[in-house]
Amino acid sequence: MSVNDFKEKILSNGKSYSQYTTETVEYINSTNSVQLSVVEKELFEYIKLNLQRSTRIDKSFVPSEDLKDAMAGVTDKQTWMVITENWCGDSAQVLPVIAKAALLNEKIDLIILNRDKNLDIIDLYLTNGTRSIPVLVAFDTEGNELFKWGPRPQPAVELIKQLKSKGVEKKEMYENLHLWYGRNRGVEIDKELTVMINSIMKTVSL
DSSP states (O other): OOHHHHHHHHHHHOBOHHHHHHHHHHHHHHOOGGGSOHHHHHHHHHHHHHHHHHHHHHHHOOOOHHHHHHHHTOOSOEEEEEEEOTTOHHHHHHHHHHHHHHTTOTTEEEEEEEGGGOHHHHTTSOBTTBOOSOEEEEEOTTOOEEEEEOSSOHHHHHHHHHHHHTTOOHHHHHHHHHHHHHHHTTHHHHHHHHHHHHHHHHHHHO
């Protein structure tokens, strides 16, 4: 896929954060869960729970001064592409923070892509050979990749590794993960975004 084709596909298939949220709300309100299969109903319940999580973070998260300063240093236009799905628990915890960061600078264009409708794109950004989400990739106006982040903050990655090594059941493992997110309140993703943005700004200034 050429750079132009790639950019065109992102723009044609992508949506804004507000559109992404609105579509999720509309899906929940228009779906009769009684008619869903067992698997579909499980996903539906995840989507409802994730909307509650993301709505809470939308209201409560305030970017740090360090992140504000880093975003203020962005002088050229960037496209931030997030590949995700609304049933993804990690996404519900970090996407609102990414969206708040993007709003700090009008030069940032945040575009959300549904993973399962864009497998050719997520396959370019695999994590240990898997289609893990969410994935954030930033590009300059020429389509050059500036940084990649995902699918979760590093302490959360380490937590999951630790729990897996202890043989913790999947349900309990993810309960622990979301407890960590709740206690962290977006601080870690705020820090990691700040580091990445400052890093690319230093590279640009060299």
